[in-house]
Amino acid sequence: MYKYDVFVLGSGMAGMNIANICASKGLKVGITDELPYGGTCALRGCDPKKIMLGATEAKDFAARLHEKQIAEVPAIHWKAAMKLKQEFVDAMPPKIEKGYKHNGIETFHQSAKFISENQLQVGDKTIEAKKIVIATGARPRVLGISGVEYTLTSTDFLNFDTLPKSLVFIGGGYIAFEFAHMAARFGSEVTILHRGKQPLESFDPFIVEQLTGATQKLNIKVVLNTNVTAVEKFGDSFTVTGKDENGEQKWEAEAVINSAGRPPAIFDLDLKKANIAFSKRGVEVNEYLQSTTNSNIYAAGDAADTDGIPLTPVAVMEGHIVASNIINGNIKKPDYTAIPTVVFTLPTMASVGLSEEKATEKGIEFIVNKKAVPDWFTAKRINENTYAYKTLIEKETGKILGAHIIGPHAEEVINLFALAIKARLTSKDIKTMILTYPSASADIVYMV
Structure with missing residues (x-):
């Protein structure tokens, strides 16, 4: 029997933060992951994807300015991009495990199943912990089709x-x-x-x-x-x-x-043996990210059924909250206000805050500003034909409710709108700001 104060299932960003923070406060911590340490974002998602996109960004930029400012569109090579990506990915798991061991965290590399409310079978070992955290992320949906x-x-x-x-x-x-x-x-x-x-x-x-x-x-x-x-x-x-x-x-x-979606990776954990309530959206948790049916259990990231978007920054935030609540008692709650999300296509699409549908459901009276603006300087100077925005502004107060953008640097500009929503800024506040020009960020003044 291996005994711990905290045992974490999953070594993505949520699990990693929980394990390291709890260990730093003197708790005895163990962690397991049947896949290499690092989680989807670092090894199979966000980061490697962005590395692979680097070559396509260069090609796209050159193609738009071909014969205007650039003589030739460069050839891009899959194998070369893959090699660069793999160098990054291969370095992550040993680096992460070294950090765990430095912090006194005991590491396992097997799948886990619950055998009671506070016990797990991890490989051929039995684990008992005062608190168990489910941070197992998500996995591709199984398609119910022939072939x-x-x-x-x-x-x-x-x-x-x-x-x-x-x-x-x-x-x-x-x-x-x-x-x-x-x-x-x-x-x-x-x-x-x-x-x-x-x-x-x-x-x-x-x-x-x-x-x-x-x-x-x-x-x-x-x-x-x-x-x-x-x-x-x-x-x-x-x-x-x-x-x-x-x-x-x-x-x-x-x-x-x-590419039909990613449900939470919780359905092989034998959750019923631990009296853990769950749905197709994840482990059912209260406002402190604690299981609604087993107080020994917490969940974070894609494995938890919350109002959060399944994004790495959300998992990081939830990880910090779970760690704090384990250490100090249930005192912290997640805030899912103004979380931006991005589709890293070219052009990039980004969104934050309320949609028209959600704002209407909440009974808010609002003004919509929307326009396709490929003739604005931000797009014109790089020959980008796709540039558009939609912003929602509360009619009574002028506060920014939501922003939806596609075009140059949308993944950066959306962060300004996230700040505006979080800080409860109004359209007047934004219109009176002095921003750098020429820059994509300066366009927000005309979007509200």
């Missing part, structure tokens, strides 16, 4: 030795769009199949419309209102079958990527 075994995941995509010449993405979320843009610029023929009438359903329809147009200009096929029913293998290629209002359709590709 599901032929589909690959975003992790597989980021490990292709050679990029397939053609790809079909099942699902029209941010993973599909980000990787489709990347693959198309590296030379692949790409199709996105989405069952709904609008891809990227959690984003503003007006802004998504702009992105869909830009995506189609990259010769990426975006097929909507289509339910995928089967994947078949024929030699070295695959055929994807889907149904729309006109009947059955088929698409052929060298690889098929499952």
Whole structure:
């Protein structure tokens, strides 16, 4: 029997912060992860993806200014980009484990299952802990279709030795769009199949419309209102079958990527044996991120059923809160106000705050400012044809309620709107600011 004050399941950003903070306060801490230490963001998501996007950003910039200011569009090489990405990824797990051991945290590398309210089976070892934290993240949704075994995941995509010449993405979320843009610029023929009438359903329809147009200009096929029913293998290629209002359709590709969402990775943990309530959204927690049915348990990140968006910064925040509540008692609660989210396509799409639908549900009277502005200097100087915004402003107070942007540096500009919402700034406050010019940030004055 191995006994701990705190034992953490999952070594992503939430689990890592919880383990290190608790250990720094003198608690005896253990952690396990059946995958290499680091979690999705560092090893299979945000960071490696951004490294791979570097080459496509250079190509995109040169293509827009081709024959205007730049003589040639550079060739970009998948294998070279992959090598750079892998150097980063390979260095992370040993670095993280070294940090754990330096902090006195005992490390395990096996999957875990609950055997009682405060005990776990981790490999062939029995673990008992006063507090157990579930921070196991998310994993690709299992598709209920024939031939599901032929589909690959975003992790597989980021490990292709050679990029397939053609790809079909099942699902029209941010993973599909980000990787489709990347693959198309590296030379692949790409199709996105989405069952709904609008891809990227959690984003503003007006802004998504702009992105869909830009995506189609990259010769990426975006097929909507289509339910995928089967994947078949024929030699070295695959055929994807889907149904729309006109009947059955088929698409052929060298690889098929499952990008149909990522549910929490909690369903193999035998949670019922520990009296842990859960839903398809994650472990049910109270306002302190503590299990509603077992006070020994906390959950954070994608594994927890909260109002937070499944993003790395949210997992980090929740990790700090869980650690504080374990150490000091339940005193801290998460604040999910004004959390920005980004789709790293080119152009980039970003959002923060309320949508029109949410603002209406809350009974708020608001003003909408929206416009496509490719003629603004920020876009004009780099020959970017996709630039648009929508902002929501409370009618009575003038406070910024929400902002939705697509265009140059949207991933940075959205942070200013996040600050504005968090600080409860009004449109007048923003309009009277003096900002650097010419800069993309300065455009916010005209968006409100």
